[in-house]
Amino acid sequence: MTQAAGEKATARRRGEELEVEIESLAFGGRGVARAEGLVIFVAGALPGDRVRAEITKAKKRFAEGRAVEILRPAEDRVADACVHDGEPCPGAPWQGLSYERQLAQKSEQVEEALRRIGGLDGFELEEIEPAVERWRYRNKLEYSFGERDGEPILGFHARGRWDLVVDVDDCKLGSERGNAARNSVRDWARSESVPAYDARSRRGVLRNLVVREGWRTGQIQTRLVTSVARFPKPPVDLHTAIEGDSGGTDGPTGVLGEERLREELCGLRLEMSHGAFFQTNTEMAERLYAVAGEYAGLSGSERVFDLYCGIGTIGLTMAKRAGEVWGLEIVPEAIADAERNAERNGIENIRLFAGSARTGVRPLIEEAGKPDVVVVDPPRAGLSQKIVRRLLECEAKRIVYVSCNPTTLAPNAAQMVEAGYTLKRVKPVDMFPQTPHIECVALLEKGA
């Protein structure tokens, strides 16, 4: 959507402020407003809001901005539940929308992407799976250090502000336990007077903190990212891993606590290295994998390729119902985790390989033979056309595509349809309440 037909748009300048009325939501979650023929995408604003918006990017045909003040909230706006230092939580940009409205928007966005971007039709869009927990669902949160009145603070960057950190006491996206872990690292930084790193002056020590949690095991892992500097020993009982060199003999380096995080999922006992991918909503990951399992339609004898397999989660959950599973993943530590996970759970019919989907599929076919079912679960960028061509060479009966971005799923699915597959079913699963992000599973079958 850009300027209205026949209307002459007035260009805007970066930094300019103006009052606008939000009409709808754009893909990706920003509010859409119009001012003198120009469409403006406003972050931090919801349909029905009247806001003062600052222009952050000015183009000829559209502009981007952020709400600096809500002058009149939409009538159906839900009061913000997660606020830090007076700022609505940047990790929960849709908290002002009722949950029912969030679900409807997400479902619509999946459908729109497939129909408009992919030109796809005739598929069954199943009802969106709502999240079990609307708050306190994230098993991983990443924080930045900043400074206020000479004291370290630890929280999130304010929306659209790389230079401003808002202090966090309780983020309602994370568990109470995870919040307590973050606060104890901040308290340590304050009591030991360890300064935050300042990107402008390139001075200071503390950059980021990642708090990861085993939802079912109760284990907490914190990873501290620092500059090269000396600093006192942080609380070890938090399984603190340090990235960045202490640069001296008295400061800590390397991993101080336990290196791998333990989790339980779909009846499996899993372990993961801190660099390995793991779904951030444990409860909903189970639902997602259940849908993938159903779509795979396994009867016990199939050969399954699990591409982009991470620590092996999807393949391991399918292994009992498959003849054999072959996993491929680019991060070697994740493959090492996957191998240990298979062993720990007594799963013997899975083989795992470190390598890229771009170059690894052909050798996999040579080694394993052609699969009956291919599961793909790529990052947000989706699959390149070349990788789709490699998948097509598998000639699998079914392709189960787990996607965290319907705008990249759509062209990938369209390429598969062009090559003779039919998009049968799509099920959105809400892994990320209070945000515009949506995960979905799509089933493509060979032939009509």
Ligand SMILES: C[S@@+](CC[C@H](N)C(=O)[O-])C[C@H]1O[C@@H](n2cnc3c(N)ncnc32)[C@H](O)[C@@H]1O
């Ligand atoms: C969305 S995650 C899915 C992981 C796993 N299926 C799960 O559910 O936990 C995507 C994975 O793809 C991996 N990856 C990224 N690019 C890749 C590539 N070119 N080839 C193979 N794996 C890749 C990432 O390291 C990550 O583990």
